[in-house]
Amino acid sequence: MSTDVLFNGSYGWARMQPEELTSTLTLATLKLRLLVKNHEIDALAFCGSSGSAIAFHLAILIKIPLIYVRKEKEQSHSINTVECNTDRIIRNYLIVDDLVFSGDTANYIIDSICEYAASVRKLRGSHQPIPECKGIFLYSDTATRTFSYDGKKVPVFQ
Secondary structure (H helix, E strand, O other): OOOOOOOOOOOHHHHOOHHHHHHHHHHHHHHHHHHHHHOOOOEEEEOHHHHHHHHHHHHHHHOOOEEEEOOOOOOOOOOOOEEEOOOOOOOEEEEEEOOOOOOHHHHHHHHHHHHHHHHHHHHHOOOOOOOEEEEEEEOOOOOOOEEEEOOEEEEEEO
């Protein structure tokens, strides 16, 4: 009887072998550069391991800020559920993820960013705009074509 432990994932980055992950990241970087330029994207937003596995890499290569939305009940030293590594005003962002299944994660990210921005506006008495989600960039899924938030269609890019 073997005592070897086999680790593998069923979707997203965890199902990719290192070579496939490398080629996925290379292609995603090329596609995302165009999206950021053509849609005036100020930041990339993500939540959880499937988003972070790719978002950090893309942000470094494209030189764009990240908005990290913590999952509910996630243990952290930070008191904020939303963190961002820039002091610039963010007007437009893209969500980076592997797939959209029910839409719960994308909805959670958008809601969290809106709530956080509204609380900062109130606290600082500013009139800074609430950042708008300009789309979802899926690095793994090729089936999802549409997503709606609050009755408004949000583009899905692959």
